[in-house]
Amino acid sequence: MRRVFALAPMSPLILWLTVALIAIPVTFVVYPLVFQGPSFLTFPGLLLSGLYTAVWIFWRPTRFEFSPNGSLDIVFPGRKREIAASELVGCRLITNKQFRQEFGHALRVGVGGLWGGFGLLWTSKGGSVDFYVSRTDGLVLIERRSSRPILITPENPRGMVEAMDRLQS
Numbered sequence: 001m002r003r004v005f006a007l008a009p010m011s012p013l014i015l016w017l018t019v020a021l022i023a024i025p026v027t028f029v030v031y032p033l034v035f036q037g038p039s040f041l042t043f044p045g046l047l048l049s050g051l052y053t054a055v056w057i058f059w060r061p062t063r064f065e066f067s068p069n070g071s072l073d074i075v076f077p078g079r080k081r082e083i084a085a086s087e088l089v090g091c092r093l094i095t096n097k098q099f100r101q102e103f104g105h106a107l108r109v110g111v112g113g114l115w116g117g118f119g120l121l122w123t124s125k126g127g128s129v130d131f132y133v134s135r136t137d138g139l140v141l142i143e144r145r146s147s148r149p150i151l152i153t154p155e156n157p158r159g160m161v162e163a164m165d166r167l168q169s
Contacts, residue, residue: 001068002066007064007132007152007154008153008157009135010116010135011136017114018114024048025049055114055115058077060077060134061074061132064160074152083144083150085167087146088145090168091143093158096136104123104124106121106122107123108131109122110131117132117133119131131151132152140161
């Protein structure tokens with residue numbers, strides 16, 4: 001049986017940051033058209049709109065799925081990333097404080113603030129971590145055998161950890 005876990009809803013902080021970021025290209029495109037005709041802001045606004053669309057389609061997952069064979073699929077609107085069951089070592093809940101203690105300070109390489117954070121975290125203690133988070137709580141750390149761990153925020157973090165534990169036993 002396939003177990004599906006949606007990406008968690010955005011936390012208030014990330015929601016407000018997303019609204020502010022979306023207002024930028026909207027303002028760049030709409031304001032000149034309404035009040036004075038096309039301007040030098042129109043092209044940057046359209047470019048930002050295209051980048052935001054690419055983030056939504058290719059970088060922001062919609063769900064995480066465990067297949068019957070135990071593999072993990074990270075599903076995006078425009079692609080799917082599969083992690084083989086043989087690569088999955090463990091899955092656990094982790095708080096921000098625990099993450100900092102274990103991995104140290106993190107530097108994001110990827111998208112941050114627009115619907116969450118997606119991409120790669122370079123950490124001072126633990127190397128690199130793939131991450132797909134939409135909030136600042138409910139974090140799940142997936143450990144892999146021969147690659148970077150993955151930090152995610154599924155809608156049901158405890159359920160996801162329990163599902164992976166059942167698959168591995």
